[in-house]
Amino acid sequence: MTTTPDHSLAHHDHDEIPCVGIDRLEQLWFQVAGTRCNLACNHCFISCHPRNRSFGFLSLNEVARRLEESVPLGVREYYFTGGEPFLNPEMTNILVETLKYGPATVLTNGTVLRETWLEQLRRAEQESIFSLEFRVSIDGFTAEWNDPIRGKGTFERALAGVQRLVQFGFMPIITAVRTWEFADDASVLEAFMNVLRERGYARPRIKLLPTLQMGAEVQRTSGYSDNDLVTREMMEGFDESLLVCNSARIVTDRGVHVCPILIESDDSLLGQTLESALRPFPLGHGACTTCYRYGAICSNSVRLRPADSNGTDKVEKAE
Amino acid sequence: MSLGRIACLGGLYSNYLALEAALADIERREVDAVYCLGDLGAFGPFPDRIFPLIKQAGIECLQGNYDDSIGHELNDCQCGYTDPRDNHFAQISYDYTLANTSTRNRAFLRGLPKQIRLRLGDQSLLLCHGSPRRVNEFLWESTTSTHFLTAICEAHDCEMIAATHSGIHWRRELPGGRNFVNVGVLGRPENDGETRVWYTLLDGRKAKPEIEFIPVCYDYQRLAREMKDEGLPEEFCDTIVSGWWTTCLEILPSKERRAGVW
Numbered sequence: 001m002t003t004t005p006d007h008s009l010a011h012h013d014h015d016e017i018p019c020v021g022i023d024r025l026e027q028l029w030f031q032v033a034g035t036r037c038n039l040a041c042n043h044c045f046i047s048c049h050p051r052n053r054s055f056g057f058l059s060l061n062e063v064a065r066r067l068e069e070s071v072p073l074g075v076r077e078y079y080f081t082g083g084e085p086f087l088n089p090e091m092t093n094i095l096v097e098t099l100k101y102g103p104a105t106v107l108t109n110g111t112v113l114r115e116t117w118l119e120q121l122r123r124a125e126q127e128s129i130f131s132l133e134f135r136v137s138i139d140g141f142t143a144e145w146n147d148p149i150r151g152k153g154t155f156e157r158a159l160a161g162v163q164r165l166v167q168f169g170f171m172p173i174i175t176a177v178r179t180w181e182f183a184d185d186a187s188v189l190e191a192f193m194n195v196l197r198e199r200g201y202a203r204p205r206i207k208l209l210p211t212l213q214m215g216a217e218v219q220r221t222s223g224y225s226d227n228d229l230v231t232r233e234m235m236e237g238f239d240e241s242l243l244v245c246n247s248a249r250i251v252t253d254r255g256v257h258v259c260p261i262l263i264e265s266d267d268s269l270l271g272q273t274l275e276s277a278l279r280p281f282p283l284g285h286g287a288c289t290t291c292y293r294y295g296a297i298c299s300n301s302v303r304l305r306p307a308d309s310n311g312t313d314k315v316e317k318a319e
Numbered sequence: 320m321s322l323g324r325i326a327c328l329g330g331l332y333s334n335y336l337a338l339e340a341a342l343a344d345i346e347r348r349e350v351d352a353v354y355c356l357g358d359l360g361a362f363g364p365f366p367d368r369i370f371p372l373i374k375q376a377g378i379e380c381l382q383g384n385y386d387d388s389i390g391h392e393l394n395d396c397q398c399g400y401t402d403p404r405d406n407h408f409a410q411i412s413y414d415y416t417l418a419n420t421s422t423r424n425r426a427f428l429r430g431l432p433k434q435i436r437l438r439l440g441d442q443s444l445l446l447c448h449g450s451p452r453r454v455n456e457f458l459w460e461s462t463t464s465t466h467f468l469t470a471i472c473e474a475h476d477c478e479m480i481a482a483t484h485s486g487i488h489w490r491r492e493l494p495g496g497r498n499f500v501n502v503g504v505l506g507r508p509e510n511d512g513e514t515r516v517w518y519t520l521l522d523g524r525k526a527k528p529e530i531e532f533i534p535v536c537y538d539y540q541r542l543a544r545e546m547k548d549e550g551l552p553e554e555f556c557d558t559i560v561s562g563w564w565t566t567c568l569e570i571l572p573s574k575e576r577r578a579g580v581w
Contacts, residue, residue: 075464102466103464
């Protein structure tokens with residue numbers, strides 16, 4: 001396992017690090033496939049890999065127990081990630097169970113989806129009042145762009161997965177990590193939309209994500225520097241609700257962690273029960289600056305607000 | 320004082336023709352009071368035409384995110400969209416509405432309350448715009464769990480919450496006799512291919528409160544014509560005459576998005 005180097009806490013005064021509390025647990029995440037993935041993308045922020053078993057699968061029973069635990073806390077929606085969630089043999093039943101409680105979103109690479117699963121999930125969503133969202137990762141609108149990052153043949157395989165989802169009536173959100181300049185967003189999006197439309201996805205939804213300079217990405221480009229830190233000054237007047245840790249927690253087979261990005265960091269494990277994990281967290285990681293700059297990285301909002309070039313912009317509260 | 324039956328209007332979006340039609344309908348229904356849950360301006364033509372109707376009918380209004388923006392002359396509507404195309408059209412609507420809202424009416428919007436709490440029968444009812452905690456929060460039916468709504472009711476010490484903002488009416492019965500209701504909007508149709516718009520009657524006179532969604536037909540062709548004459552985008556006019564949303568789509572969850580055609 002590649003652990004994320006923790007630049008900040010080792011080099012900075014703890015008093016300088018702002019803490020973010022959690023008013024209410026609204027999004028509950030599940031690291032449902034642990035760190036197991038059928039792909040080995042060279043930008044993966046938690047080093048998921050076919051042979052990385054440092055985090056294990058979550059069983060249907062464990063997820064069902066956590067869903068029950070979430071009810072008195074008023075959780076609004078549920079997210080499933082990995083690794084590749086559909087490597088978990090109970091994934092379909094896990095989503096069916098979740099749709100009895102609330103809306104569910106699953107983050108998949110789209111390469112292993114089977115029609116029998118999708119038929120079962122389509123029926124479950126039709127019977128539920130809640131949405132089932134699929135987010136499919138594709139990191140470029142051509143194989144030449146995507147495959148060097150995600151692996152040979154993955155562009156076509158993922159597109160086939162998108163087509164299958166569309167055939168079953170879903171409207172997957174395509175997530176693409178921005179490996180191009182901000183200024184090129186509009187042209188990249190247009191090209192992406194055209195490719196998806198040509199493949200039969202008439203109303204494509206695309207969410208652009210910033211890279212996280214950690215995990216495998218450190219080797220591909222670079223890691224965060226010691227200066228990549230959220231300061232108390234930056235938090236003045238800032239809307240904390242834009243930060244994932246202000247409203248979310250994630251369950252792994254080790255317990256409850258602060259957010260989906262930091263599960264491999266030792267300080268991210270906050271407790272064994274959901275309630276015990278609802279305590280403030282210090283924004284002491286480089287990745288916190290990415291969350292600060294872009295906001296809503298992990299939620300389903302389609303596309304993120306652009307940050308300015310130096311990342312010091314602030315978003316004021318609407319209320 | 321406890322009220323028996325009230326009418327709740329969601330976003331008006333400058334649709335004064337729909338407001339006139341709704342008020343004529345409400346007149347026949349014997350309600351104790353009429354409330355508007357905010358966003359008086361936006362999208363439609365001649366924003367100032369809403370205000371005399373509101374004052375004449377004695378409608379109590381909340382301040383929506385749009386009203387806060389227009390009242391304080393902010394740079395945008397604070398609707399909370401995340402997509403560039405959605406924001407592009409939202410800005411056209413906002414700039415037009417700001418430019419065509421009088422100083423006096425801006426002051427009126429500035430002074431509106433964010434929430435109203437009242438008794439409906441023996442229930443405590445909280446009227447808000449997006450949600451009780453955030454004026455521009457979208458509470459969609461398909462992405463809002465029942466236990467979340469229950470927790471919000473408990474946190475705000477009420478048995479019923481009425482909101483608008485997202486533009487599609489829906490309701491959810493909650494455990495313990497509580498209710499959440501999105502009252503819909505009068506400003507534009509609901510992305511269902513119908514030109515009608517909606518408001519909501521809340522009736523607290525019986526042991527179990529009754530929630531009734533009321534469709535409103537109005538002269539939508541005239542509204543579309545006036546919007547076009549005012550130079551508002553063709554996409555907005557299309558929505559009025561087709562009943563399908565053409566903008567502000569990326570914020571929709573998949574269930575609500577699939578119900579439309581764009």
